[in-house]
Amino acid sequence: MKETIQNIKGTKDILPKESYLWLYIENYIHNHFSKFGYQEIRTPSFEKTDLFLRSIGQETDIVSKEMYSWIDQGNNKLTLRPELTASVVRSYIQHQMGKQNKLHKLYYLGSSYRRERPQKGRFRQFKQFGLEAFGSSLPEQDAEIIYMAYSLYKSLQIKNLRLKINSIGNRNSRKQYKIELQKYFTKFKNELTEASQKRLKINPLRILDTKVDFEVELVKNAPKIIDYLDLDDQKHLESVLYFLKDMNVPYILDPYLVRGLDYYSRTVFEIQTNTLGAQSALCGGGRYDYLVKDLGGQDTPAIGFAAGLERLIMALDMDIGNKNPDIYIVSIGDSALSYSFNLANSLREKDLIVLTETIGRSLKSQMKDANRLNASHVIIIGDDEIKSQMASVKNMTTGHQEDVSLSKIIDYF
RNA sequence: GUGGCUGUAGCUCAGUUGGUUAGAGCGAAGGAUUGUGGUUCCUUAGGCCGUGGGUUCGAUUCCCAUCAGCCACCCCA
Known part of the structure; x- marks a missing residue:
């Protein structure tokens, strides 16, 4: 494999x-x-x-x-x-x-x-x-x-x-403070964790961030930077x-x-x-x-x-999803397919989100797909529609469907 | 770099006290409805049970290693 x-x-x-x-x-x-x-x-x-x-x-x-x-x-x-x-x-x-x-x-x-x-x-x-x-x-x-x-x-x-x-x-006050901090923690050197002993040498300021209980107690009495400003x-x-x-x-x-x-x-x-x-x-x-x-x-x-x-x-407590398609063009047959491409392109010029079929599915599958994608309208174009120059436009929320002349369909939306 | 927990279907998870063909829900595909989605019903596909090794007649199950994910330490946004 x-x-x-x-x-x-x-x-x-x-x-x-x-x-x-x-x-x-x-x-x-x-x-x-x-x-x-x-x-x-x-x-x-x-x-x-x-x-x-x-x-x-x-x-x-x-x-x-x-x-x-x-x-x-x-x-x-x-x-x-x-x-x-x-x-x-x-x-x-x-x-x-x-x-x-x-x-x-x-x-x-x-x-x-x-x-x-x-x-x-x-x-x-x-x-x-x-x-x-x-x-x-x-x-x-x-x-x-x-x-x-x-x-x-x-x-x-x-x-x-x-x-x-x-x-x-x-820089000066920080340097001075570092030295004081080092002096303070050196007194407890043997009690410090291994990590803090390392910090003591490299960057004593880091010890202030400790989460270990007894070190937190030590930090409470440590010199404060405010006093060295x-x-x-x-x-x-x-x-x-x-x-x-x-x-x-x-x-x-x-x-x-x-x-x-x-x-x-x-x-x-x-x-x-x-x-x-x-x-x-x-x-x-x-x-x-x-x-x-x-x-x-x-x-x-x-x-x-x-x-x-x-x-x-x-x-964040937020859920932002994809914008739903405005129109899903369902097409059946080759002439309908190429017609749907051009129709879709014209509709997109109106800033609408328009999907067309590119995987040769059945009418039913295309409808299912439109539903799954939450398209608000479906335009159905087949050979009948091309002949009659009328397409079916279905509102997917209401289920209402009407025939619209292909020449007027762009103005419909 | 160190430690703990977890790896089973696309997703969420069951299961196998070691024993024929590993399950469910959701999702997917198809159909009931030959050109109409959502609800319902039916069918189907999809798994080297993370990977490699060991023990065993036999391992998805036990052991070891490894990789990956998550979480914590260190440190940092």
């Missing part, structure tokens, strides 16, 4: 049953972001590996073990993008957008790739959408971005939304919170919220819901004031967020 080829682990076919919902949501996202004056950017699915090494951070799991990387025939080190911010920043720098005007507001919607073990809400190819605002260091920009994310989910009626927000300060960072955070409150966006100030990627500074936030299993995050983002410069651009403040489309769709 020939071996059949299957899709790759962690990837998924989106069949027509679901694809209508996907299309609807994608359009919804385009529309939502456009309302705020953000414009779409599309970047390639793969980039030079260096881009991700320099932006995401060498110590992160994404870079150290989850990237789909390869060397091509020209000896270039390439990688399928594991996220889109790096690509957007690369493009921003490359096209000198900062010189065109001071503020650039971009959104994106595209696939990302990470070689992780799949589970609920996590795939190896997944669609991310998100946005980036370049040029403003002001808290009102943070507030706008957070509002855009929150209102998207809110307007789609996602239940049990939790917006968590925190500030991780500037400098005056400007504090003011910035306060202003962001003020704007959110003013726009009626409920938030939870979570001093233990940290984000995985290296490039964040100051504001970080996450929107969660409880329908996604262990993957509670719908989206995550924050300010990254150093990244543009780190990647070789001008010193440019920026903030953005990334969200998972699969997770959004999973959290």
